[in-house]
Amino acid sequence: MWSLGIESGWGKNFKKALKEVKARDSRPVHYESISPNFVSEDEYYENSGLQMVSKMYASPEWMLEDYLNDKKESRPLMLCEYAHAMGNGPGGLKEYWEIIESSERFTGGFIWEWADHGVRYDMDGLRYGGDFGEYLHDGNFCIDGIVSADRKIKAGTLQMKYYYQPLKFERRGNLLKVTNKNYFKAETGELAINGVIQSVCILPRESIEIAVPDDDIKAQYFVGDKEVARAQFLTEKSETAIIPVKITTEVRGHSLAVKAGNNEYLIDLQSGEIVSVTANDRIFGAIKLNFWRAPADNDMFIQKKWQDALIKQARPFVEEYAIKDNRIFFEVFVGVDSREALLKAKLSYAFGNDGVIVQLDYRQLNAENYEYLPRIGLAMKLEKSFDKLKYRAYGDGETYCDMYEYAFKDEYESAVKGQYYHYVRPQESGSHYLPDYAELTDGKDTVHIEGMQSFSALPYSAAQLEKAKHDFELPESDGVYLCADYFMGGLGSNSCGPLPQGKYRVPETGKGKIIITYAKRS
Numbered sequence: 252m253w254s255l256g257i258e259s260g261w262g263k264n265f266k267k268a269l270k271e272v273k274a275r276d277s278r279p280v281h282y283e284s285i286s287p288n289f290v291s292e293d294e295y296y297e298n299s300g301l302q303m304v305s306k307m308y309a310s311p312e313w314m315l316e317d318y319l320n321d322k323k324e325s326r327p328l329m330l331c332e333y334a335h336a337m338g339n340g341p342g343g344l345k346e347y348w349e350i351i352e353s354s355e356r357f358t359g360g361f362i363w364e365w366a367d368h369g370v371r372y373d374m375d376g377l378r379y380g381g382d383f384g385e386y387l388h389d390g391n392f393c394i395d396g397i398v399s400a401d402r403k404i405k406a407g408t409l410q411m412k413y414y415y416q417p418l419k420f421e422r423r424g425n426l427l428k429v430t431n432k433n434y435f436k437a438e439t440g441e442l443a444i445n446g447v448i449q450s451v452c453i454l455p456r457e458s459i460e461i462a463v464p465d466d467d468i469k470a471q472y473f474v475g476d477k478e479v480a481r482a483q484f485l486t487e488k489s490e491t492a493i494i495p496v497k498i499t500t501e502v503r504g505h506s507l508a509v510k511a512g513n514n515e516y517l518i519d520l521q522s523g524e525i526v527s528v529t530a531n532d533r534i535f536g537a538i539k540l541n542f543w544r545a546p547a548d549n550d551m552f553i554q555k556k557w558q559d560a561l562i563k564q565a566r567p568f569v570e571e572y573a574i575k576d577n578r579i580f581f582e583v584f585v586g587v588d589s590r591e592a593l594l595k596a597k598l599s600y601a602f603g604n605d606g607v608i609v610q611l612d613y614r615q616l617n618a619e620n621y622e623y624l625p626r627i628g629l630a631m632k633l634e635k636s637f638d639k640l641k642y643r644a645y646g647d648g649e650t651y652c653d654m655y656e657y658a659f660k661d662e663y664e665s666a667v668k669g670q671y672y673h674y675v676r677p678q679e680s681g682s683h684y685l686p687d688y689a690e691l692t693d694g695k696d697t698v699h700i701e702g703m704q705s706f707s708a709l710p711y712s713a714a715q716l717e718k719a720k721h722d723f724e725l726p727e728s729d730g731v732y733l734c735a736d737y738f739m740g741g742l743g744s745n746s747c748g749p750l751p752q753g754k755y756r757v758p759e760t761g762k763g764k765i766i767i768t769y770a771k772r773s
Contacts (some may be wrong), residue, residue, distance in 0.1 A: 252725070255282040261289060266476070268302050281305040281329050296323045307332045308607065308748035311346040313555035319354070330360030335747035336407050337395035338548030338678050342653030342742030348414045363747065364410060365644045366396035369675050376723035377675045391548070394675045395758040405672065406648040413481070413657035420482035427470065427715040430458040440474040469659060484660050488687060491701055493766055494601035497579045509579065511602030514769060521580035523569045523598045529698050530605070530769035538767065540567055540732060541630035542593070547715035549677045549746045554620055560621035577602065591617045599674060606768030611737055615759040623756035628703065629765055631727035636693035637731045638667045640708050645687030648669055651705070653741030667731050671709050677716040677725055681707040682739065691731060697772050701734040702765040
């Protein structure tokens, strides 16, 4: 296929170029910049000479609602750019590929772009626009590759590979249907299901069915020693329950001291937040409500609204509280002084012998001012010694609600310092989606959390990541920053494309409970 260019308008010179290309070669031609807004309908639909509809950063909704429903359009659609691989991401590939594979009218798409374009200026690290004293530049907009500048893979690379893989896996009861998506090439290799290997040869556009157990399934397809395709199917797991215990309380100034089981908690009566936990003869830090993340590159436009709404500065204010049935209930609103509130919430605590359930039931206010919140969750800072992480979630790379399918949900262990991916410009990183649990230990004590939609445990705070403009500017770690999210928004591609779809945004109303326990290392 030939292209006449990119982002360059339309006119007589392009018409001449198109005529010349078609005279010399029979392959089809596309060109993104012709638009029905600038030419007649006749020229656009019938007489342009272009055999493809070529579109940049069309939303999945546009593909379904506008393109497929356009009765005048019969040409196939190609997304000459549809995802922007700038920084962490891109998210939201799933919806594009479900649509592309649903109709013969879709030919696929291209991610912008292949590799980051950082410049190795000295031994510190990579530089980008503005680092050389130039007046006109695009900042780090050149750091937008699906692989790094030195051609190393990222989580986004693996997510792309997953949706580009040639096999489709579908579970149907005790059968696993495996379909070869290729139109011309057979897939011949080894299929491993929960470690049991068998040879397969699947002809183009055909399927095989394999008997599988009732339990979780992990399927991997290899050609030689290379994994070419994968899928996982999980059964539901039961939640861990915490047995409530009787509590005693004492008001101390603006704080409420709570004795529950083996632990003591100090709660700020002005914010409703836990300010300290005493467990195992050790004092642990605050458990704070958290609404902010270090903006990812794909947050670059929405973050202006977030900043204007002062989401980063927002904190809870208690309207009233009550103690009932060994639980503590707070009615809070979240915001900053002299500004409209961001949300109202019911924040409650129930206590077990070694831990606490933090339950939140919220309703956002004035969401039209900021579109959606970056996240709603809890944030804790642990001592630097809590550097050993164990968890069961989608991993072991970073995963988000709109970028996780490439990963297997399994048990993983890691040093905390290995959880952050060192993007050229520091940003949100290291999250793990749908964890069953996560725990951090220093070899003496363990902090264990459950119930969250996602979590991260990083050597840097969101403030440290946001302040640094280059990876080499990050400070030496001063602790472990643990975030447990009731909800966190997706990554998307909004540095060039549309905002994340509604289902990948923090919902305007929601509730959840997160369990935090403190135990001696056995």
